[in-house]
Amino acid sequence: MRVSVLFSRFVLSLFAVILLAAIIAPSSSLHAQAPQIVQNDGHYALLVDGKPYLVLGGQIHNSSGWPSELPQVWESMAELHANTVEAPVYWEQLEPTEGQFDFSAVDAIVQGARAHNLHVVLLWFGTWKNGNNHYVPGWVKTDTKRFPRVMRLDGSPMDVMSPLGKNTLEADKTAFTSLMRHLKQIDGDQHTVLFVQVENESGNIGSVRDFSAEANRAFAGQVPADLLAAAHKQPGTWSAVFNAEADELFQMYFQAKYINTIVAAGKAEFAIPCYINVWIDYPSAQLPQRQVDLPGIGYPSGGAVQKLVGLWRQLAPAIDMIGPDIYADDSQFYRETMAAYNRPDNPLWIPETGRSDSFAKFFFYALGEGAIGFSPFGVDQSGWNILGDEKWTAHARNYALIGPMDREIAQLEYDGKLKTAVEEPGTTTQEVDLGEWQATVAFGFPQMDGRRAPGTKDAHAAALVGKLGPNEFLVTGVDASVIFHLPGKPAWMHSQILKAEQGTYENGVWKPLRLLNGDETDRGLSFHEAPDVVRVTMMQY
Numbered sequence: 358m359r360v361s362v363l364f365s366r367f368v369l370s371l372f373a374v375i376l377l378a379a380i381i382a383p384s385s386s387l388h389a390q391a392p393q394i395v396q397n398d399g400h401y402a403l404l405v406d407g408k409p410y411l412v413l414g415g416q417i418h419n420s421s422g423w424p425s426e427l428p429q430v431w432e433s434m435a436e437l438h439a440n441t442v443e444a445p446v447y448w449e450q451l452e453p454t455e456g457q458f459d460f461s462a463v464d465a466i467v468q469g470a471r472a473h474n475l476h477v478v479l480l481w482f483g484t485w486k487n488g489n490n491h492y493v494p495g496w497v498k499t500d501t502k503r504f505p506r507v508m509r510l511d512g513s514p515m516d517v518m519s520p521l522g523k524n525t526l527e528a529d530k531t532a533f534t535s536l537m538r539h540l541k542q543i544d545g546d547q548h549t550v551l552f553v554q555v556e557n558e559s560g561n562i563g564s565v566r567d568f569s570a571e572a573n574r575a576f577a578g579q580v581p582a583d584l585l586a587a588a589h590k591q592p593g594t595w596s597a598v599f600n601a602e603a604d605e606l607f608q609m610y611f612q613a614k615y616i617n618t619i620v621a622a623g624k625a626e627f628a629i630p631c632y633i634n635v636w637i638d639y640p641s642a643q644l645p646q647r648q649v650d651l652p653g654i655g656y657p658s659g660g661a662v663q664k665l666v667g668l669w670r671q672l673a674p675a676i677d678m679i680g681p682d683i684y685a686d687d688s689q690f691y692r693e694t695m696a697a698y699n700r701p702d703n704p705l706w707i708p709e710t711g712r713s714d715s716f717a718k719f720f721f722y723a724l725g726e727g728a729i730g731f732s733p734f735g736v737d738q739s740g741w742n743i744l745g746d747e748k749w750t751a752h753a754r755n756y757a758l759i760g761p762m763d764r765e766i767a768q769l770e771y772d773g774k775l776k777t778a779v780e781e782p783g784t785t786t787q788e789v790d791l792g793e794w795q796a797t798v799a800f801g802f803p804q805m806d807g808r809r810a811p812g813t814k815d816a817h818a819a820a821l822v823g824k825l826g827p828n829e830f831l832v833t834g835v836d837a838s839v840i841f842h843l844p845g846k847p848a849w850m851h852s853q854i855l856k857a858e859q860g861t862y863e864n865g866v867w868k869p870l871r872l873l874n875g876d877e878t879d880r881g882l883s884f885h886e887a888p889d890v891v892r893v894t895m896m897q898y
Contacts, residue, residue: 392410392550394630400770402770403704405476408768409764410551410729411440412478412730414441415433415439415737416444416480417442418739421444422444423450431475433738438760439756441478442477446481448481448494448529451535452532454494455528458532458535463536467540467549476548478554479550480557482556483529483532483556483619485517485556485559485657486558488560490517493525501514504528505571507566516563517564520611520612521572526619530623533619534622534623534625545627553629553630553631554708555623560652560660564658565605565652565653566607576603576607577595578595605659606665608659609658611659613668614672620673620676633676635681636682637662637663637681638663639685666679678703679698681708682708683719691722705727707728712736712748715815717817718780718819721821722777724766724770724777725775727770729770735747758835765862766821774824776824778837779818780801780813785799789820791830793828795844796832796839797881798834798839799881800813820833820835820884828855828894829893829895831892833884833891835884836885840882873891
C-alpha cells in the first residue's frame, strides 16, 4: 500500500515537472529565436526575442569602427538616444593575410554595444564600397590576374572588382562566412547583432559595365532565362532584349547573383537577416554636384536603384531587404523614394540618411509608412568629414521621444495601427483618418482661438497617433496639437475626452504621470518643447 502511495506521488511530481517545462518552453523558445523579418497583412516587423523592434539607429563614420574610436562612438549614441549602432566591418582588417582572420574589431563593437545597452547592425565593407573596391585586402588589390577588375570601354582597368571574377567571389564569400560563423559563436543566444549589411552601395563608379574580354563574350551571348522571366522578356542577346539599358542590366544581373551567393552562404552559417543598401538615382536637381544622371556616373551602375528594385528582389532572394540611402531633403523626392522601396516584397528600412535637422521630419514619414528602422549617417565625433559640421539635434529629440516606447510603436506599425502627420511648407493643418474617429493636427505655436495655426519656420512639425482600441489612442508629436473628432463633425460635437493620461512607458508598462484636462485638453492635446506622450480615451454622446 505504501509503495502504491509513493508511486502515485512520484507520478504527480513528474507530471508537475513536465507541465512546468511545457509552460516555460514557449518563453525560452522565443528568447532563443534569432532576429527575423516577418510580414502580416502587408505590414513588416523586425522580431527581436519574439517581439517587434524599431531600429532607432545611428551609423558611424567609415573609419570609426576601430577599437580606438569606439569610446567616442558610445558617447555619441547616448547623445543621439539611439538603441542601435550601425558599425562597419572592414575586409582589409578582418583578413589582412589570406586565410588568417582577426575578429578583434568585431568583438570590440559587439561587446561595447552590450555594455552600453545597444543593438548592432554590422556593415560588411567587402568587394564593394560606394562603387569602388577600396576595402578589399591588399592581397586582393595587388593580384589583378587572380582577382580581375572592371575594365573600361577603352580597355583600362578600374578600382572596381569585376562581378564575373569567380576567385573574388570565393574570397569574399570565405571572409563573409567566417564573419557570420564567428557572430554565431559570440552572439547566437544574445541577439546583440540584429542583421548584417552585405557590401555597401555596390556597383561601378566610372563605367556602366565591365568591358573585359570575358564580360564582352557574355554580353554578346543570350540573356539568362531567370532574368528574362523576371523582366518578362523574350529570348535574345543583351542588346536585342534591353536596347539602351542593356549595359546597366548586364552589370546588375551579375552583381545581384554575386551578392546573393555571398548572402546565402553567410546565412547558412548564421541565419539572421541580411540586407543591401543603395546609392540611389538622384535627379541632377537634387544633388547638383552630380550633374549627369547616368549609371556609372550619377550612381554606381548595377545597384538596386529605384527602377531596378523589383528585379533585384527576384534575382537575389537570399537578401531580406533593400534599403535606400537618402541624402536629398526634398520632401516629395524623399517620399517617392520611400514608396519605391516600400513594397509587398520589401520592408521599408532607411539605413542611411542625412544627419542635419532638415532630415529629422522624415523619421515620422517613415514611421507612418511602417518602416522597421531609420538611421542618420555620421553621428559620431570623428572630426571633420564630407558632411561638414552638421549637428543631429533634431534626430536626438525624435529618438528621445520615441525611445521609451519603441517596442510599442513597432507593434503598432506591425498591426497597421499607426498614423503620422508631417508639416509641409504652407500647410498648417492635416487630417488623420482613424476609422470611426479622425484627428485634426495643427502645426506650430502659439495656436490662438479663432486664428489659423501658424506652422513652423522650417516646416519641421509632426504628430503620431497609434490606435490602441476602438476609442483609445496613443498620441505624441513635435510642435503640433492633436484634437479628435467624429468624421464629418467639428470637434466636441457629440464627442468628448473621457480620459487623457500623460505618462511614459517603462519596460513595456504604461506609467501615468498625471491626468490632463481644462486648458491642456479643451483646444486639443499640445506637444511643444517637452517630449510628452498621452493616452487618450474618447467617447461619443
